[in-house]
Amino acid sequence: MHLTKNDLQTTERVKRLNIINSISGIKPANLIGTASDDGKTNLAIFSSVIHLGSNPALLGFILRPADEVPRHTYENIQANGFYTINHVPTAMIENAHYTSAKFDHEISEFERCGFHEEYIDGFSAPFVKESPLKIGMRFIESIPININNTTLVIGEVEHLIVLDEAMTEKGYINLEICQTAGISGLNSYYNVQKIMDFPYARPHEVPDFKQKA
Amino acid sequence: MHLTKNDLQTTERVKRLNIINSISGIKPANLIGTASDDGKTNLAIFSSVIHLGSNPALLGFILRPADEVPRHTYENIQANGFYTINHVPTAMIENAHYTSAKFDHEISEFERCGFHEEYIDGFSAPFVKESPLKIGMRFIESIPININNTTLVIGEVEHLIVLDEAMTEKGYINLEICQTAGISGLNSYYNVQKIMDFPYARPHEVPDFKQKA
Numbered sequence: 001m002h003l004t005k006n007d008l009q010t011t012e013r014v015k016r017l018n019i020i021n022s023i024s025g026i027k028p029a030n031l032i033g034t035a036s037d038d039g040k041t042n043l044a045i046f047s048s049v050i051h052l053g054s055n056p057a058l059l060g061f062i063l064r065p066a067d068e069v070p071r072h073t074y075e076n077i078q079a080n081g082f083y084t085i086n087h088v089p090t091a092m093i094e095n096a097h098y099t100s101a102k103f104d105h106e107i108s109e110f111e112r113c114g115f116h117e118e119y120i121d122g123f124s125a126p127f128v129k130e131s132p133l134k135i136g137m138r139f140i141e142s143i144p145i146n147i148n149n150t151t152l153v154i155g156e157v158e159h160l161i162v163l164d165e166a167m168t169e170k171g172y173i174n175l176e177i178c179q180t181a182g183i184s185g186l187n188s189y190y191n192v193q194k195i196m197d198f199p200y201a202r203p204h205e206v207p208d209f210k211q212k213a
Numbered sequence: 214m215h216l217t218k219n220d221l222q223t224t225e226r227v228k229r230l231n232i233i234n235s236i237s238g239i240k241p242a243n244l245i246g247t248a249s250d251d252g253k254t255n256l257a258i259f260s261s262v263i264h265l266g267s268n269p270a271l272l273g274f275i276l277r278p279a280d281e282v283p284r285h286t287y288e289n290i291q292a293n294g295f296y297t298i299n300h301v302p303t304a305m306i307e308n309a310h311y312t313s314a315k316f317d318h319e320i321s322e323f324e325r326c327g328f329h330e331e332y333i334d335g336f337s338a339p340f341v342k343e344s345p346l347k348i349g350m351r352f353i354e355s356i357p358i359n360i361n362n363t364t365l366v367i368g369e370v371e372h373l374i375v376l377d378e379a380m381t382e383k384g385y386i387n388l389e390i391c392q393t394a395g396i397s398g399l400n401s402y403y404n405v406q407k408i409m410d411f412p413y414a415r416p417h418e419v420p421d422f423k424q425k426a
Contacts, residue, residue: 028238
């Protein structure tokens with residue numbers, strides 16, 4: 001199937017949303033946990049968390065335009081300065097998916113969707129107890145993406161909590177052992193299975209690949 | 214295991230790279246195809262392709278600092294204006310991984326790593342014939358991320374070519390049928406298996422989740 005830009009522009013809106021949200025490939029399923037000034041907690045699923053750098057350890061995520069969605073997560077991050085990123089375990093993908101419903105500010109998605117809050121001394125944002133890999137983040141900056149009014153929200157890793165058995169001596173984290181979920185599009189959830197590790201690629205060590213005819 | 218920011222800063226460099234490159238969760242495995250002004254093609258694996266918006270259809274990816282890595286991909290995008298993003302099929306993860314070796318400009322990773330170039334009339338960048346989902350992109354803009362000298366490179370979808378059997382009537386793309394690979398960290402490759410679709414989440418339709426004690 002070959003769709004041009006014009007084909008995509010004339011595709012019905014929801015179908016286009018489904019298609020374009022799928023084409024980047026598998027996306028990570030993460031829950032972002034925050035707390036408001038008045039002590040209400042919030043939990044929301046994001047598929048746009050991205051690695052930005054290792055030293056300092058920086059992660060980003062993409063925020064939709066303010067006129068499209070309520071932004072409790074972002075308001076809380078701005079007010080509080082801290083937030084958590086928690087891998088979604090495959091056993092709780094349904095719970096995680098429904099955090100995307102537009103609940104009132106008064107309702108905590110932790111309680112409504114069946115997750116437990118967990119805290120670290122001196123860190124003001126709630127972690128997800130059920131998550132196999134949890135990251136405590138400090139907000140750094142927001143970079144506007146003017147072409148479509150989205151925002152790249154950048155934070156630094158302050159805490160990393162991960163299952164002991166998932167990390168090797170070299171620092172490889174096995175996402176199959178974590179049972180971390182993946183997402184395609186807006187609604188489809190995946191399990192991941194490790195195939196193989198390869199070494200750092202040096203030009204003189206590249207195998208002799210042949211193009212198949 | 215609980216690692217603080219200070220623990221991470223004092224971790225040996227390569228181990229820290231491995232850890233921090235893994236914590237965002239599963240990442241998509243994509244090959245970016247480009248051509249230089251003098252007609253040399255280039256192919257490079259990226260795990261940072263991200264959905265930015267559906268109308269217009271925009272994707273981004275993160276470019277490392279210029280002093281860390283050669284940037285044939287970026288130089289070609291700047292010169293040519295067009296590039297391709299191609300899902301890595303699980304059957305070719307080893308080939309795809311080795312495109313990350315620092316080959317000389319004269320060597321095309323297509324040929325060296327066993328991929329075939331494929332072209333669309335009127336589109337100047339090479340696609341990967343073996344890929345189950347191929348996207349023709351037009352460069353839009355680069356946004357600097359000053360805190361660590363990385364760059365968010367943004368482009369618009371001009372062409373989408375996908376296996377007929379992978380897309381449903383609703384526009385859902387099944388990545389298990391595509392056999393699209395995922396990546397954790399810098400060196401670990403994953404297979405993805407579809408678990409479930411859930412509907413668009415409306416507050417009054419959320420199931421009655423109970424927190425387990």
